[in-house]
Structure formats: C-alpha cells, structure tokens
Amino acid sequence: MRRVTGGKRNAKLIRLPKKPKPATSDNSWVKQLLDKSSLAADIDYNKEQLVATAKTNTLCAICKGGKFLCGKTRCPLVVRFSSYFESSPLMQGTDLDGACPPGVFVGRIGYPYVYAGPLVPPVHEDTSQFDLPESWFGKSIDEIVGFRSMLVRGKHRVHVTKFEESGKIMDQTIDLALSTNPVDVEMALKKKPTANLVLDSQIQPFGPSAPLKNMNVSNPKWDQQIQKAYFDDDLHASEAVTTLFDKGTLVSNIQRAFSVGAFGIKKQRRLVPTRWSITAVDSIISKEMMEQIKTFPEINEYRIYESNYLDNRFEILMIPREWSYEAMEAWYPGTIWNPSGDNVMLFGDYEGYNGRTTYASIGGCYYSARLAVGELLTKERKQASVTVLREAHPGYIMPVGVWQVRENVRNALRQKPYKYNTLKEALTHIGTKFEIPIKQWIEKSTLLRNTLFQKRITDYLAKNATM
Numbered sequence: 001m002r003r004v005t006g007g008k009r010n011a012k013l014i015r016l017p018k019k020p021k022p023a024t025s026d027n028s029w030v031k032q033l034l035d036k037s038s039l040a041a042d043i044d045y046n047k048e049q050l051v052a053t054a055k056t057n058t059l060c061a062i063c064k065g066g067k068f069l070c071g072k073t074r075c076p077l078v079v080r081f082s083s084y085f086e087s088s089p090l091m092q093g094t095d096l097d098g099a100c101p102p103g104v105f106v107g108r109i110g111y112p113y114v115y116a117g118p119l120v121p122p123v124h125e126d127t128s129q130f131d132l133p134e135s136w137f138g139k140s141i142d143e144i145v146g147f148r149s150m151l152v153r154g155k156h157r158v159h160v161t162k163f164e165e166s167g168k169i170m171d172q173t174i175d176l177a178l179s180t181n182p183v184d185v186e187m188a189l190k191k192k193p194t195a196n197l198v199l200d201s202q203i204q205p206f207g208p209s210a211p212l213k214n215m216n217v218s219n220p221k222w223d224q225q226i227q228k229a230y231f232d233d234d235l236h237a238s239e240a241v242t243t244l245f246d247k248g249t250l251v252s253n254i255q256r257a258f259s260v261g262a263f264g265i266k267k268q269r270r271l272v273p274t275r276w277s278i279t280a281v282d283s284i285i286s287k288e289m290m291e292q293i294k295t296f297p298e299i300n301e302y303r304i305y306e307s308n309y310l311d312n313r314f315e316i317l318m319i320p321r322e323w324s325y326e327a328m329e330a331w332y333p334g335t336i337w338n339p340s341g342d343n344v345m346l347f348g349d350y351e352g353y354n355g356r357t358t359y360a361s362i363g364g365c366y367y368s369a370r371l372a373v374g375e376l377l378t379k380e381r382k383q384a385s386v387t388v389l390r391e392a393h394p395g396y397i398m399p400v401g402v403w404q405v406r407e408n409v410r411n412a413l414r415q416k417p418y419k420y421n422t423l424k425e426a427l428t429h430i431g432t433k434f435e436i437p438i439k440q441w442i443e444k445s446t447l448l449r450n451t452l453f454q455k456r457i458t459d460y461l462a463k464n465a466t467m
Contacts, residue, residue, distance in 0.1 A: 074397050091122055091208060094189040096152055098122045099182040102220070103131030104173050105153050106259045108273035112161065116260070116271055117154035117169070117212055118176050120185045121147075127182050133252050133403030137411055141310060144400050153209035154187050160271040163261055169212055175220040177260040178230060184218040223257075225249055230262045237264035241284045251371070252403070255281045275364075278402060282367035289374035290355065294323045296383045301419045302426040303384075306433065307412035311395025314388065314408050315430045316373070319423065319451055321385040325373065326350035326447040327366045328387065330436055334394035344436060350446045364402040365390075372409035387447050391434055423451060 103119035121127055129135050130147045156173070158166040176183055193208035222230075225247050229240040240263035244254050259277035261269040272280065303318040328348030331338040338345045349360040360366035369388045377384060388409060420426040427448075431438035442448045 074395075091152060091193045094192055094210070094213075095187070096120060096122050096189065096193075097124075097184070097186040098152075099124050099127045100176055100179075100185045100217075101127045101129075101131035101151075102176040102179040102181075102183050102256075103151060104177045104256060104260060104274075106271050106274050106277070107155075108275055111273065113157060113159055114271060114273060115155040116158055116163070117156045117173055118185055118187070118215065119151040119153055120187055121150035121207075122152065123150065124184070131252070131256075132250075133401065133407065134250050136400075136403065137309065137407040141397060141400065145398075149207045151207045152187070152193050153207065154189065154212040154215060155209055156212045158271065160261075163271050164269075169215060172215060172217040174260045174262065175217055175222075177256045178222045178226050178262060179220040180223045181221060183220045186216045188213040188215065223249065223253065226253065226257050226262065230257070233266035235263070235265075237268075238284045238288075240264070241281055242288045245285050251281060251285070251406070279364040279367055282364065282371045282402070282406070286367060286371040286374045287355065289371075289378050290323060290325075293374060293377045293383050294353065296377070296381045298322065299382045299384045301421065302423055303417040303419055304426055304429055305412040305415060305417050307408045307415070309408050309411065310400070310404060311393040312404065312408055313391040313393070313434065314412050315433055316409060316412050317387045317389070317426060317430065318417075319385040319387075319426075319447075321451065322353050323383050324350065324352050324385045324447055325370055326387045326445060327360070327362060327369050327390075328441065328445060329362055329365070329390045329392060330434075331392045332394055335392050335396055336399050346436065346440065346444050348444065365405040368402040368406035369409045372406050372413060375410070376413040385447060385451065387445065389430065389434070389441060391436065 098121045100118050100120045105117065105119055107115040109115070119131060121130060127147075127150075130151055136144055156166070156169045158170055163170050176185070189210040190213050191210050193210040195208040225244055226249065229235060229244060232240070235243075237258070241254055241258065245251065255274075255277050257263065258281050259272045259274050261271050263269070298320045299318060300320055302320065303316075305314075305316040305318075307314045326348060327350075328346070331345040333339075333342060333344070347362060349356075349362050349366055373386050373388065377386075390405070390408075418426075418429055420429065427438050427442070430441075434441070442452065
C-alpha cells in the first residue's frame with residue numbers, strides 16, 4: 001500500500017504541497033457581477049491554479065510516449081495529438097466553415113483584455129455533442145478529446161467591460177452563446193490555426209486557435225428562457241442563473257451565456273472567462289439550493305452512493321445530520337496533479353452549516369460536486385451531512401473538465417444507495433471499495449472526525465430516553 005501524504009493547510013485539512021501565492025489581479029468584477037457578496041469568494045483564483053501546461057521535459061524526451069515512465073496507463077500527449085492530426089487536414093487554410101455546436105470560449109490571459117470567440121469544427125453535421133458535457137458521461141477519453149480537438153477557436157481581443165462596443169464579431173459570439181442548436185458559421189482567420197496542448201482541470205480540452213479577421217453566422221435561434229434573462233436589464237446575475245436552472249436549462253448552457261455577459265444589471269455586465277464562469281454558475285446554483293435544503297428534515301439512515309468513470313472512483317456518504325459538506329480527492333502517482341513519486345496526494349475542503357467564505361482549495365470540483373448533491377437532496381426534500389470521496393487513478397490520463405466530477409456524482413446519485421444503521425457499517429463498506437484504508441480518509445477529514453468523535457446534545461437525549 002502506498003503511503004498517503006499531504007501538506008499543511010487551514011482547518012486541519014491537507015492540500016497540494018505548496019500553498020499558492022495570492023493573485024495580484026483585480027477581482028472587484030466579481031462583486032459587481034453578483035448581488036450576493038458571499039458568492040465572490042467562490043470564484044476567487046490563484047494564478048498557480050489556473051492552468052497546467054504539458055512541456056517537453058527530460059522524462060518525456062526519454063519516454064517518447066511509449067515507455068509510460070510517468071506512471072500513466074497511456075500517454076496523454078499521444079492521445080491529444082493523435083486526435084489533432086486526424087482533424088488537421090480539415091484546418092489547413094485561413095478560411096473555415098462548419099456547424100458551431102454552439103460553443104464559445106472566453107480566455108483569462110491578460111485580463112481585463114481577453115480573447116473571446118466561437119468554437120467551430122470544420123464539418124457540417126450534428127455537432128451538438130461537441131460542447132455539451134451533460135451528454136458525455138460514459139464516453140471514453142479518446143471520444144471526448146476527439147470531438148473537442150475538432151473545435152477551432154476563433155480569437156477576438158476585447159475588454160471585458162466594453163464588449164458591447166467591440167463590433168460585429170462580439171455581437172455574433174453572443175448570438176452563438178445564446179443559441180439552442182448548431183449554427184452554421186464562416187470564419188476568416190488571420191493565420192492558419194495552430195494547436196497548443198493545455199491541460200486544465202476546470203475546463204474541457206479544445207483544439208487549435210487563430211485570431212479572427214471576421215465571421216458570418218447563419219440564423220441563430222436563441223434559447224427563449226435565456227433570451228428573456230438577457231433582455232431583463234434589472235435582473236441580477238445570480239437570480240438569472242437560479243431562475244434558468246429551476247426552469248430546466250442545462251448548467252452548461254447557463255455557463256456559456258454567463259461567460260459572454262448575458263446576465264445582470266445592464267451597467268454591471270461584463271465578459272467572464274470561461275474557467276471562472278463554470279465555477280461561478282455551479283456555486284450560485286448550489287448555494288441557493290443549500291439554503292432551501294437546510295429547511296428540510298434530516299435523512300434517517302446512513303447512505304452510500306457509488307460511481308466509477310474514467311478511472312475516477314467516487315463514494316458519496318450521506319449522514320443523518322444537519323447540512324454540512326466535504327469533498328476529498330486522492331490523486332495517485334501518474335495522474336495530472338501527482339505526476340511523479342510513490343505517494344498518494346490526499347486533500348480536500350469542507351463547509352459547515354453556515355457555508356464558507358473562502359474559495360475551496362481543491363478548486364471547481366468542490367462546487368460541481370456540491371451542485372449534484374444539492375439536486376438530489378432538493379428533489380427528496382431532505383437534509384444530510386455529505387462527504388464526497390474521490391480516488392483518481394492513472395487511467396485518468398488527462399483532466400477533461402469539472403463536468404466529469406458533476407456527472408460522476410450525478411450518476412452515483414441516480415443509483416440505489418446502500419443503506420446502513422450505523423456510521424461504522426457505512427465506513428466499513430467504503431473501505432472495501434477504495435485502495436486507501438478508510439482510517440487515512442478519516443484522519444484527513446474534518447466532517448468524518450467530527451461525526452465520529454464529537455457528540456451532539458441529541459445523542460445524549462436519545463441515550464437517556466432509552467434508559
């Protein structure tokens with residue numbers, strides 16, 4: 001058994017080895033965008049957490065993708081570039097046309113001056129799945145990387161607060177972001193698209209990019225509910241997000257519209273980098289659900305839900321107590337956040353009944369899992385203390401986005417749970433599913449330790465009632 005290690009961090013939990021330095025970028029746009037100031041912390045960021053790029057280093061040069069010296073079961077560079085080279089013959093010139101899924105991307109480099117534009121594959125077919133994470137669960141990494149590599153990103157530089165003054169390209173990008181079905185797009189690029197391999201845990205992979213000269217969009221059809229929110233200049237951004245979700249709009253569609261400044265008070269609207277918009281929407285929706293969940297009665301048994309996808313193993317434990325939430329991750333050697341060494345990286349973060357005021361150290365995965373948990377408890381009109389445990393194994397050769405966590409947890413919660421009368425029984429079950437001993441999960445967990453070792457007054461009342 002590999003030894004589990006972790007670094008020191010606040011609240012007695014561990015995190016990745018080095019604590020990221022505070023970012024110097026101005027984050028005031030968050031408070032302007034959202035009417036609830038407590039939400040601002042959930043979209044905070046550190047430069048060190050934003051992106052991980054694959055570089056040609058000594059190990060890769062020796063391995064050449066065939067010896068698996070990094071510990072992964074397959075080489076992510078080979079998978080990524082194999083998909084790219086299969087589609088590259090369709091991307092040889094500076095003129096490109098195809099059916100946009102629809103999809104758009106807003107970058108964060110250089111903020112507040114960022115690159116925004118469409119994601120367009122050089123094919124005319126049903127491309128709706130190319131930018132629809134809700135439909136990806138069960139697909140292989142090769143499939144996901146394959147159709148994501150087909151998406152050419154057209155880049156148009158714009159100031160986030162002046163995007164409505166940026167001309168036709170930005171107007172058409174907004175049209176695409178608010179559309180319901182694939183839209184035919186013609187792009188004139190300033191140069192031939194080039195590929196950069198960027199591995200980011202928060203966002204989906206995407207293909208080559210090039211600066212946009214101009215583009216033409218053919219008859220986009222807007223989502224009626226999103227259109228209504230877009231034209232409501234007095235509707236706060238967070239209210240628009242929760243209203244759309246309650247009416248059945250897909251989370252990924254809300255995130256896309258949110259990123260192009262479609263919501264909020266008119267004077268406060270601005271572009272939101274895609275990476276931030278994903279976490280913002282997950283946070284807004286789940287936080288709203290938490291307030292409702294805390295009014296429901298507690299569950300009356302210990303539950304365990306399970307899911308296994310892309311070599312990510314999930315165990316979700318629900319305890320009959322008032323609302324609290326914890327997300328923990330174990331990254332094995334050979335995975336993206338633990339590429340070398342013999343030790344497993346185990347870390348996590350949590351919130352009590354009153355929520356949290358700082359950004360979760362494990363990033364956007366914390367909020368995407370919380371959203372999925374909130375959906376089930378809201379549907380059942382129940383309250384519980386929830387711990388989401390995840391083991392990421394070397395078969396997870398590259399991050400594909402936080403959608404994977406949300407959909408994995410959703411899949412788990414669609415299954416019939418294992419039910420137990422005691423926490424000991426539930427933890428014993430989890431111990432049979434994970435390679436890491438349950439004792440080590442407990443040692444690194446705040447909620448599990450609190451449940452095991454801190455008695456509530458109701459425990460004493462129940463004991464006296466039986467005497």
